[in-house]
Amino acid sequence: MIVERTRTQAAVGDAERWTAHNYHPLPVVVAQAEGAWVTDVDGRRYLDCLAGYSALNFGHRHPTLIAAAHAQLDRLTLTSRAFIHDQFATFCRELAELCGKDLVLPMNTGAEAVETAIKVARKWGYQVKGVPDGQATIIVADGNFHGRTTTIVSFSTDPDARDDFGPYTPGFKIVPYGDLAALADAVDDTTVAVLIEPIQGEQGVVVPPPGYLPGVRDLCTQRDMLFIADEIQSGLGRTGETFACDHEGVRPDMYVLGKALGGGIVPVSTVAADRSVLGVLRPGQHGSTFGGNPLACAVATEVVRLLRTGEFQRRSAELGVRLHAGLRSLVGEGLVAVRGRGLWAGVDIDPALMTGRQACERLAERGVLAKDTHGSTIRLAPPLVIEAAEIDHAIAQLAAVLR
Template sequence: MIEEMLRTPSAVRDAERHTAHNYHPLPVVISSAEGAWVTDVDGNRYLDCLAGYSALNFGHRHPTLIAAAHAQLDKLTLTSRAFIHDQFADFCRELAALCGKELVLPMNTGAEAVETGIKVARKWGYQVKGVPDGQANIVVAEGNFHGRTTTIVSFSTDADARAGFGPYTPGFRTVPYGDLAALAEAIDERTVAVLLEPIQGEQGVVVPPEGYLPGVRQLCTERTVLFIADEIQSGLGRTGATFACEQEDVVPDVYLLGKALGGGVVPVSAVAADTDVLGVLRPGQHGSTFGGNPLACAVATEVVRLLATGEFQRRSAVLGERLHTGLRGLIGKGLVAVRGRGLWAGLDIDPSLMSGREACEQLMERRVLAKDTHGSTIRLAPPLVITEEEIDHAVTQLAAVLSG
């Protein structure tokens, strides 16, 4: 009877009635949030351990980012790139410095950043490397997730993302993730780029073998191939460093950034590279009406400044160790394996106990939000503002779910 009086079931039904069913969300309807916590329409508070797939690295409604958005809303929100606005130069200069690159190309979504990286790599291959026009190939990894545009799903190995959306875009070669020998064999004189996630998030926070990323870097240098690192989920503090590549002292030729770059306020993505790569583009060859708009730049500049202090990277490293220590203690007690770095973890649940979806539903009942993927795996990616006590609370609730 009490359940029927609550607003959540009705709101869930209304949402499902009027939207395409391209998602299968948990039946919680969030109406407000702050920091690491969200509140539903019935006043129940939940610890957010997904953080918008890392888009909310700095927590919900970080005061610095909200203040920047409010201030910019009162002045200017959009000009298009037909004109220059007063927030653009600071954003591009400061993001380029954070990345250690010379140029930045702002876009909106992560998928747009990936599409931009693909176009730039092909253009570079034809103009700089000398690959015959229309014959460039890009090497990618099995288990990848770079987005869901037509081109990107063409080289996905996830049947749910790919099946039924052909014909597919040619020009990609897929090799096992973490296999340097297979990568070396796939690269030929017409290969223009290797496109990889330094940690595969959607696949279940899969960390490659030690030495793999340095090996990729060496192969790309030796074969005159661009190393494009998709740091859309793994970057900007998530793994305990600004970029996941840093943890193996690797510098790619191209960074693809998104999600956390918009601070959970507006969609912002970017491609960062040196002039010899991004400089191949000329006016009219690529663009976006909303890419690099004043509101996005105002918020994203403050994101870059938050990261420039190193505070959030340190929090992720220290608190991440606490998280992983707690989770490893559950191996053999319902968990089969724990992977990840920093405040990012992929957990394989004993499939004889429950599916990942069932685990997330039970966590939701205990007021902790997480996301399942690939059967019995769940992912944890709490905001970097989470506290030690909140981490312990999440691990305790997971232990309770696993123990039945």
């Protein structure tokens, strides 16, 4: 008897055959999507509770963003930064205003934006703070995830991200996340910046203790250092505020943004800072062929305008209460801990029951998509367009998996 493979099985097999194995995806092959739902090549629907690691904060194919992309595709898609296009200044101005900063520097990926922030901080340290050339240091936190370039993995504490990619880039000090005293002890005259995630996403949606972010802000001010907030995953409405730093009234010197800024359509990232910081760059010292391209700017401008209404921040805050209440009800019923803010949660499963990977596989079988990280932890980050009943559905499926 010959058993024909499903389209999913065939596509998974082809991917295994023809691509480098730098990811270990769930065996789900998505063909279409809208809002909070995706459909695979065999016609099965799934509730997307990962949202592209926050790249899809506004859901799949948000009509406003799709319309902006279509309109721009018919006009102009790329010029390079050798010229100025008609979408560029509008995007930069509106994002700068949203961030409360003077300037933005557009790039493409989150890792590019982090690299940009590192370069700017070092140059600022030499030209403004007066650190001797070649001696600038930046303090980071353990458990961080800022990307996977050679420089960034040099200060990662995740063996999968770091091992066998040396020699590593010097100039970084690693301290425990959330430990203000350890951070203060690490500062010296060469320290030009502190680079942290206001909430650590890849580590399992770890929220620092109250007062930590204000303490970092105060320390940076006192010791003449830049506070760089990597809000690539936590920013743009994900936690119930525009930025995760807003929960404690903190304004960093630099915002590093990405993921949701592209509306789930194109890669867009930026660094936003005042002129006293970004003004250290001169022509030819940094750039990207595709950074700030017309298509990216057209879509990202509409993202900024969606955020200006406050609707998505409110949805995340209000529906986040429902999400976290539902998850906390499962503590002791297979869950051992729940963390997070807004529509973002890290969930620790009793390791005696299953791994995070097994939990995500079983959730997928029940039509809910999530992603594991670090052993028995899974992350939930549904699009901000998700409805209350859909949150309840996701929690019910998780409860069934845990039984």
